[in-house]
Amino acid sequence: MSLQNIIVQHDAAGLGIESKQKLEKHLQKITKATSTLYTTSIFQTEQIQFLHKKNTEAETRRTTKSVVLGRGEGKVMSYDDLVTARLKRAEKDAAKEHRPGKGRRKRNAAAEMSDKAVDTLRRNRATEATAI
DSSP: OOHHHHHHHHHTTTSOHHHHHHHHHHHHHHHHHHHHHHHHHHHHHHHHHHHHHHHHHHHHHHHSOOOOOOSSOOSOOOHHHHHHHHHHHHHHHHHHHHSOOOOOOOOOTTTTOOHHHHHHHHHHHHHHHHHO
C-alpha cells in the first residue's frame, strides 16, 4: 500500500466524495513533483561527477610538463627513434644538472651599513624634510 493511499484512507475518512477527489489530485501532483525532483537531482549529480572527472583529467594534462624530443627533423619518428631521443634528452638533462652554476653577487656597501648608520641617515632626512 502506498503512502498516497494511506493518506486518502485515514485522513480523508470524514470528507465527502468531491473533497476526497481533490485531495487525491493534490497528492498525485505532489508525488509526481517529488519523483521528478529526485530524477533531476540524480541526473545533476551524475553530470557534476562527469564534469569533475573531466576537469581533473584536464588539470593533470596541463600540469604535466611536455618533453620536446626533437625539432625540425621533418620525419615521422618510429618507436625506436622515440626511445633513443628520450635517452639523449635524459643524458642532456643530467649533464645540465651537474654543470656548476653562476657565482653569487656580492652585497653592495650600502646594504652592509650598520643599523646605527641607517638610523642617522633617517634622522637627517627627517630633519631636512621638516626644515623645508
